[in-house]
Amino acid sequence: MKILYFTATGNSLAVAKKIAAEENGELISIPQVMNGENLNYEDDVVGFVFPTYGCMIPFVVKNFMKKITVKADYTFAIATYGMSSGAILDEAEHVSEIAGYPFDYVNKVLMLDNCQPQFDIAKQKEALPKKNVEEKTDAIMKDIQNRAKGHPKTGFSDKAGTNFCKILGMGKPNPKYDNSFSVDENCIKCGTCAKVCPMANITVTDHVEYHHNCCTCQACIHACPTHAIHFKSERNTERWRNPEVSLKEIIQANDQKNR
Ligand SMILES: Cc1cc2nc3c(=O)[nH]c(=O)nc-3n(C[C@H](O)[C@H](O)[C@H](O)COP(=O)(O)O)c2cc1C
Numbered sequence: 001m002k003i004l005y006f007t008a009t010g011n012s013l014a015v016a017k018k019i020a021a022e023e024n025g026e027l028i029s030i031p032q033v034m035n036g037e038n039l040n041y042e043d044d045v046v047g048f049v050f051p052t053y054g055c056m057i058p059f060v061v062k063n064f065m066k067k068i069t070v071k072a073d074y075t076f077a078i079a080t081y082g083m084s085s086g087a088i089l090d091e092a093e094h095v096s097e098i099a100g101y102p103f104d105y106v107n108k109v110l111m112l113d114n115c116q117p118q119f120d121i122a123k124q125k126e127a128l129p130k131k132n133v134e135e136k137t138d139a140i141m142k143d144i145q146n147r148a149k150g151h152p153k154t155g156f157s158d159k160a161g162t163n164f165c166k167i168l169g170m171g172k173p174n175p176k177y178d179n180s181f182s183v184d185e186n187c188i189k190c191g192t193c194a195k196v197c198p199m200a201n202i203t204v205t206d207h208v209e210y211h212h213n214c215c216t217c218q219a220c221i222h223a224c225p226t227h228a229i230h231f232k233s234e235r236n237t238e239r240w241r242n243p244e245v246s247l248k249e250i251i252q253a254n255d256q257k258n259r
Pocket residue numbers: 006007008009010011012013050051052053054055056080081082083084085086111112113114115116216217218242
C-alpha cells in the first residue's frame with residue numbers, strides 16, 4: 001500500500017498514518033515528490049489523503065493527481081474537512097477518472113477546521129470531541145481493509161457549496177494569499193515557518209519574507225512556536241496541530257530542503 005498525502009496541520013497525515021499502519025503502508029508526502037519527473041505509483045493499493053479547501057481538492061493535490069500514473073488493484077481518496085466538504089468527493093472521482101485510475105472508494109472525515117480567520121480555533125478545539133473523528137477514521141480504515149467500494153452521494157446543498165466557492169474564485173491558485181499575513185515582534189527567526197511551507201515560499205533572514213507562491217495552507221501560521229504570524233483579520237492567536245502528528249513530521253512532509 002502507498003498513501004500519497006498532503007497536510008498543513010496534521011489532520012490528513014493523522015488519518016493517512018492510521019490507514020497505513022494497518023497494512024504496513026508507505027506514506028509519501030505530495031510536496032516531497034510533486035516537482036519530480038516520471039511519477040509512477042504501482043502497488044496493490046494506492047490511496048490519497050488531503051484536506052478540503054473551498055469545498056474542493058487543494059490545487060497542489062489536484063495538479064499532482066493529474067500528472068501521475070497509478071497502477072493498483074484498489075485505489076481510494078479520503079478528504080479531511082472541518083465544516084462542509086461540498087462536492088469534493090465527486091471532484092475526486094472526476095479527476096481520478098480523467099487521470100486514468102478511477103477511485104474504487106472515496107470518503108471524508110470531519111475534523112477540526114484549521115482555516116484562519118474564518119474559524120475561532122479555540123472554539124473549534126472545544127467542538128472537536130463531538131466530531132467523532134476516531135470512530136469515522138476507524139470505519140474508513142475497516143472499509144479500506146475490506147477493499148470496500150463506495151461513493152457517498154453528494155447532496156444538493158454540498159454541490160451548491162462547491163459552486164458558490166467556485167464563484168468566489170476559491171480553488172484557483174492564489175499565490176498572493178500571503179499578503180494577508182503579518183509577522184509581529186514575537187518572531188524569533190527560528191525558520192519553522194519556512195520549513196513547514198510546502199511551496200518553499202518563505203525565507204527567514206533578519207526578517208520573514210513571503211515570496212507570493214502561497215498555496216493557502218496556513219501551515220506557517222499554525223506551526224510558528226511564538227504565534228508571531230497572523231492573518232490581519234484573525235479572531236485570536238489560538239493555533240492547531242493534530243496531536244497525533246509532531247512538528248518534525250510536518251517539517252518532513254513539507255520542507256523543500258528534504259527533497
Ligand atoms: C485555505 C483553507 C480552506 C479551507 N476550506 C475548507 C472548506 O471549504 N470546507 C471545510 O470543511 N474545511 C475547509 N478547510 C479546513 C481543512 O480542510 C481541515 O481543517 C483539514 O482537516 C486540514 O487538514 P490538514 O491538517 O491535514 O492540513 C480549509 C482550510 C484552509 C487552510
